[in-house]
Amino acid sequence: xxxxxxxxxxxxxxxxxxxxxxxxxxxxxxxxxxxxxxxxxxxxxxxxxxxxxxxxxxxxxxxxxxxxxxxxxxxxxxxxxxxxxxxxxxxxxxxxxxxxxxxxxxxxxxxxxxxxxxxxxxxxxxxxxxxxxxxxxxxxxxxxxxxxxxxxxxxxxxxxxxxxxxxxxxx
Numbered sequence: 001x002x003x004x005x006x007x008x009x010x011x012x013x014x015x016x017x018x019x020x021x022x023x024x025x026x027x028x029x030x031x032x033x034x035x036x037x038x039x040x041x042x043x044x045x046x047x048x049x050x051x052x053x054x055x056x057x058x059x060x061x062x063x064x065x066x067x068x069x070x071x072x073x074x075x076x077x078x079x080x081x082x083x084x085x086x087x088x089x090x091x092x093x094x095x096x097x098x099x100x101x102x103x104x105x106x107x108x109x110x111x112x113x114x115x116x117x118x119x120x121x122x123x124x125x126x127x128x129x130x131x132x133x134x135x136x137x138x139x140x141x142x143x144x145x146x147x148x149x150x151x152x153x154x155x156x157x158x159x160x161x162x163x164x165x166x167x168x169x170x171x
Contacts, residue, residue, distance in 0.1 A: 001104060004083035004165055009154070011090050017097040019088075025063035026050035028082055028107045028166055029073070035135045035166070036110070038070060041127025044145050046138040047159045048105070049073075049130065059104045070123070071130035072114035079108045083165065085158055105162060107170065135171070139163045 008015070026048040029036040037046040049070045053062035060079055067073045087101040119128055142160040 001081045001084045004085050004105075005161060006086040007158075008088045009090055012088055012098060015088060015098070018095065019098040019100050020091070020096045021100040021102060023053040023059060023062075024051055024101065024103045025053055025059050025066060026103050026105045026162070027063055027067045027073075027076075028105060028170075029067075029071075029110055030107070030135075030166075030170065031132065033135055033171060034132045035138065035163075036071060036073070037131055037133055037138055039129050039131050039133075041129075043126070043153065043156065044149075045142050045156045045159065046131075046133060046163075047155060048162060050103070050105075060106070063104075063106055063108070067108075067110070068115075069118040069120075070128070071110075072117050073110040074113075074115055075111040077109045079106050081105075082107050082169075085162060087154065087158065089154060103158065103162075135163055135167055139167070 027050050028048060036049060038049055039046055049067050051066045053059055064076045067076055082105040085103040089099050089101060091097060091099040114130060117130065139160060142156055146156055
């Protein structure tokens with residue numbers, strides 16, 4: 001898969017520190033200039049549906065599972081590679097100092113009807129909701145959120161970059 005971008009968090013000085021790799025799959029579902037995203041009330045941002053790939057699961061199987069759980073999408077078809085976003089971030093849990101995050105992004109189609117979501121408890125607490133939104137409006141919204149938040153997260157930076165790449169490459 002083509003590498004779109006590789007980022008190194010400024011707090012990481014030594015990449016030889018104890019590191020673990022987390023693989024994630026992210027879905028790009030378009031309908032014209034509308035895109036299926038997750039709106040998170042807690043962070044006031046838009047993100048691509050997707051998440052961690054489980055042990056023993058292929059990246060594509062993880063994509064389909066995450067898309068179904070987070071949006072209710074079913075009949076996922078025409079899955080094609082879009083690109084890889086690589087991140088090295090600090091990890092603040094036991095055993096490791098760095099997480100090597102690999103976000104594999106795929107373009108795909110789904111049935112028009114979204115079924116019931118199966119969010120995890122933290123996703124419910126954060127107020128996640130699947131929404132169809134104009135991609136240009138989503139980019140502007142995320143940029144405004146980043147400008148107005150002194151403590152912007154790393155995820156919104158990644159997601160906004162990916163949304164801009166989608167516009168540039170697919171629209």
